Amino acid sequence: MNYGEIKNCDIANGTGIRISLFVSGCTNHCKNCFQPQTWDFNFGEPFTRDIEEKILKMLEPDYIDGLTVLGGEPMEPSNQQALYPFLLKVKEKMPNKTIWVFSGFTLEEMREEGGYSNCDVTEKILGMIDVLVDGRFVEELKDITLKFRGSSNQRLIDMKKTNEQGCIVLWDN
């Protein structure tokens, strides 16, 4: 997996002050995507062990609320394979930090057996996420007043409650 950018002290992509990792590669190709350069899986730099360690260090301060992963498309199957062991480390070392993931795939698509975005680690990743922002960007539903999303079809899903209750529970700040 490659990544395009790491943002320190990001306040735009989730609650509180966060570290944001922008991974490369996206097959969704939404019309008028604001970062089409990230569609290329080779965009940016390789996500190495050193980069993992760097992010883990950046997450350590108490004022950092957690990690946000966006892209590109974190839930591309090949990106899931790289992210799963890394997210596991984050959770093991810092269980109190929250994890937000922005994906163009819907939760239903990710959970569809045999679906493109469903692979052997999908459910494990979904079990570690606190908030999933799901759905493709739809130009016709663009709404700049929405918090943490670009179009009104996209949802902020409380994954802990969703997994507990077995039905989609939207995140409520």
Ligand code: SF4
């Ligand atoms: S899912 Fe995100 S990165 Fe991919 S095309 Fe849509 S808006 Fe762009």
